[in-house]
Amino acid sequence: MLHLRTCAAKLRPLTASQTVKTCSQNRPAAVRTLQQSRCYSAPVAAEPFLSGTSSNYVEEMYCAWLENPKSVHKGSTAWTSLTWTRSFTCPPPLSSEDRSRRCPCGRSSVGWRFEEFLQRKWSSEKRFGLEGCEVLIPALKTIIDKSSENGVDYVIMGMPHRGRLNVLANVIRKELEQIFCQFDSKLEAADEGSGDVKYHLGMYHRRINRVTDRNITLSLVANPSHLEAADPVVMGKTKAEQFYCGDTEGKKVMSILLHGDAAFAGQGIVYETFHLSDLPSYTTHGTVHVVVNNQIGFTTDPRMARSSPYPTDVARVVNAPIFHVNSDDPEAVMYVCKVAAEWRSTFHKDVVVDLVCYRRNGHNEMDEPMFTQPLMYKQIRKQKPVLQKYAELLVAQGVVNQPEYEEEISKYDKICEEAFARSKDEKILHIKHWLDSPWPGFFTLDGQPRSMSCPSTGLTEDVLTHIGNVASSVPVENFTIHGGLSRILKTRGELVKNRTVDWALAEYMAFGSLLKEGIHIRLSGQDVERGTFSHRHHVLHDQNVDKRTCIPMNHLWPNQAPYTVCNSSLSEYGVLGFELGFAMASPNALVLWEAQFGDFHNTAQCIIDQFICPGQAKWVRQNGIVLLLPHGMEGMGPEHSSARPERFLQMCNDDPDVLPDLQQANFDISQLYDCNWVVVNCSTPGNFFHVLRRQILLPFRKPLIIFTPKSLLRHPEARTSFDEMLPGTHFQRVIPESGPAAQAPAGVKRLLFCTGKVYYDLTRERAARGMAEQVAITRIEQLSPFPFDLLLKEVQKYPNAELAWCQEEHKNQGYYDYVKPRLRTTIDRAKPVWYAGRDPAAAPATGNKKTHLTELQRLLDTAFDLDAFKNFS
Secondary structure (H helix, E strand, C coil): CCCCCCCCCCCCCCCCCCCCCCCCCCCCCCCCCCCCCCCCCCCCCCCCCCCCCCCHHHHHHHHHHHHCCHHHCCCCCCCCCHHHHHHCCCCCCCHHHHHHHHHHCCHHHCCCCCCCCHHHCCCCCCCCCCCCCCCHHHHHHHHHHHHHHHCCCCEEEECCCCCHHHHHHHHHCHHHHHHHHCCCCCCCCCCCCCCCCCHHEEEEEEEEECCCEEEEEEEEECCCCEEEEEEEHHHHHHHHHHHHHCCCCCCCCCEEEEEHHHHHCCCCCHHHHHHHHCCCCCCCCCCCEEECCCCCCCCCHHHHHHHCCCCCCHHHHHHCCEEEECCCCCCHHHHHHHHHHHHHHHHHHCEEEEECCCCCCCCCCCCCHHHHHCCCCCCCHCCCCCCHHHHHHHHHCCCCCHHHHHHHHHHHHHHHHHHHHHHHHCCCCCCCHHHHCCCCCCCCCCCCCCCCCCCCCCCCCHHHHHHHHCCCCCCCCCCCCCCCHHHHHHHHHHHHHHEECCCCCHHHHHHHHHCCCCCCEEECCCCCCCCCCCCCCCCCCCCCCCEECCCCCCCCCCCCCCCCEEECCCHHHHHHHHHHHHHCCCCCCEEEEECCCHHHHHHHHHHHHHHHHHHHHHHCCCCCCCCEEECCCCCCCCCCCCCHHHHHCCCCCCCCCCCCCCCCCCCHHHHHHHHHCCCECCCCCHHHHHHHHHHCCCCCCCCEEEEEEEEHHHCCCCCCCCCHHHCCCCCCHHHHCHHHHHHHHHHHHHCEEEECCCHHHHHHHHHCCCCCCCCEEEEEEEECCCCCCHHHHHHHHHHCEEEEEEEEEEEECCCHEEEHHHHHHCCCCCCEEEEEECCCCCCCCCCHHHHHHHHHHHHHHHHHHHCCCCCCC
C-alpha cells in the first residue's frame, strides 16, 4: 500500500490507488496522514491476517517507525550521507510509458500466469507456487536491471523452493519445456546419480538484458530442502567469481539471496552468513536480500516463530538497511528494489527488502491451511490477486485498456501452451541441463573426463629444495619475527638440507608446486594461518610493526598463482558452505577448509550431508573441495579426539559385498571417478604431499576428506625423504610391510591392517616385544574408494597369517565397520577378520589420561597376543 524508503526526513507513503504527485521544490508532494492503530510497544509480532481483521500491517510498521525509528530498526547511518538518502525521499512521477513497462501487460503478469498454468495442468503436483507474492518476479527483474545498469554483468542467486520454478522460468529464462517435462513421471534420467526434485534444481544462463541491452549471466544455485543452507554457498561462489575476474569492489559480480520470513528469522546460518559479509577474505561487497514474508512458516504463526518484531531483524547485526514494502503495491515494490540496488552499488553493503505478502495456498498445493490458520485464510480467500487489482487500477486510469491487458495475458498463455506441447516430445530428462556452475573446457563436450589417468605427483629435487628454502626463510627485508618462530624456520632449513620433510613442510611443497603450475590455492578455517597446533606459520607477523605481515608462499615464483590463507570467523557451518561455493567456481583451484579440531566439523554437518557428499549425484556438479580434519586419540578428551571417520565412511557409495573388476584398465582412477568422495588417513608427510597434488592432477574433481594428525606433526619418525617425492612417485593407497616380516612372509602369523597414527604405536610395541618377523603391519592410506586390488596382494603374500584390523577408536566408531566387510569380500570370505581396538562406547574418547593409556595398552596387547582370538575360532 505504500512506498517505504530510508531517508533523513519524513517518509511519504503513496498507495497504488493514488496518483503519484510531482515531487519538486516548487510543488512538494502532499503528506498522507496515516491513522496509527497501535503503539510499537504493543506486541508487534501480531500479523495482519491472524486476528481475522483487515489491519494494514505495513502502515502500522510505518507509523511505529515515525514514532520512534530506533525502536523498529536502526538505519545504516554510519556510512549513509544525507544527500544520498534525500535523493530517494520521494520517487519521480511515473509517466504512462513508465507504467506500461511494468503494467500487467508486461512483467507483473508472467509470474501470476505461470502459476495459473501450472495449477491447471498439474493440480495435484507439489510445486511450491508463488501465489500471494507474484510481485517477486518483477522485483527481481528490477534489481537485476538496475544492477546491470550500474555495471554488474554476473548475478549469482540463491533461494528456497517457494517460487523457484517461477524464477527459473521468468527471471533466469530456463526453457519452459524443460521445466514442464520435469512433471512427467514417465521420463527417465539420462545422467547417473539420483537427481533431485524440480524445485531444488539450479541453472546457469547468459543472455541479453533487454532493459540495458547488456550481456548478463545469471546463476541460480541448486539447493536442498534445508532452508537457508545455500546462503554461504552463494556467497562463496560470488567471492570466487569476483576473485577470478579481478573484481575487488564487487562492481561486476553480485549476489541476490531470497528468503522466507520464518527461515530468515529462525535459521542460525543467516546470522553466520551476515557476519561473513564484511570480513576481508569473505566479503562479496554487498548482497541484496529479498524476504518473501508471507507471514507464516508451514503451519506456524509468526508469534510462535520468532521473538523479534520483524523477521528481518537479524540483518540489524550488520546495520543493513531494511525496506518493508507491501507486495500488493507493485510500483512501491519496484521502487524499493531500485533503491536497494542503488544502495548496494553505492555503498557495497548488504541491504534487505521485506516483501510483506501472503501465501494463498498451504505449504504446498496439497496442504490444507485452514486446519491451523482458519481466520487468516478466510481473509486470504477474500484477497484479489495483485495482478487483478493492479490491472483494474491501470485500466481505470487509462494507462492500458481491457483488450490490451487480455491480449498480453493470452500471449503468455500461448507461449506456455506451445512449450507444453514441445515438452511432450521429450523422451529423457537431462540433469546436466540444470547445471548451476559449468566448467567450460575442463571436460569434453559430452561432460566426460579428457582422460582416465593421472600423471606422477612427484617433483624434481630442485623444485623441492627451492620451496623448502623459501619456507624456512623470511623473504622480506627488515622484518622481525618471533624468536620461537626463528627456531622453527631453522629446523625447517635443516630438514631441507637433509632432504627430508615433516608434515608442515610436505604441505608447503604441495602448495608451492601447485602455485608454480598456475593453480590458485585457498586455505580457510579457524586459526589456519598459524595452524591450531602451531605447525604451519604461513603468515608471519612483524614483532615491531602492527598489522605488518608476510606470506612467504606468495614469494616463491615470479609468475605464480596467488595463495590465499585466511583465518575465518568462529563458524563451521557458514565458512565450510562458503568454501564449498568458492570451489564450485573453477576446477583449477585447490580450496581447503580445515577444522580447528576434526570434532567440530559436525556443526557443519548440513553442508557435508546435503552438498558435499551427494552433490554430484543430485545435481551433476563436481567439486574438489578438501576437508582437513585433525583426528587422533591422544588423551585430549571426547571433544578433541575424533573427526568421526565412521560417518564419512558410512556415506561412501561403494558396495561392501561386491568385488569390482580388478583387471580393469586404470582401476584406481576408475574407482576415484565412480566414488562420491575420497577418504584418506595418511601416515606419512610424503603421502600427504602426494594426495594434495593428485587432487588437482586428476582429470575430474571429487571432494577429498583427509584425517590429519596432531602428534605426528612433530613425531620424529613421521618424516619422508625427498626420494619418495621425486618424479615417478605417486600417492600410495596402501603402504605394505617393508621390514623382516616381508622378507619371510611364510613365517608371519598375523597380518595387522591399520590406518593413520596408530601405526606408530604398533611398530613401537612390535619392536619392544621382538615380533618383527611374526607380525606384519599394512597401512591403508586410502580408505575410500577401498583398495581391493592392493589388499588382495597383501593377503596372498602372507598365506599363513590370520587377519586383524587394529584401530585406536572405539569399536562402534572409526573404520572397523567399513573395512571388515570389504576385506572379507576381498578374500572371498576365506578367513575371519579379527578386531583389536577399544571397546564400544558412547563418547569418542575418555577424558581421563590414565584411562586413555590403559585402553591403549589393552588394544596393543590384543594386537600382539597371537592367542587372543583362539577362543573365537
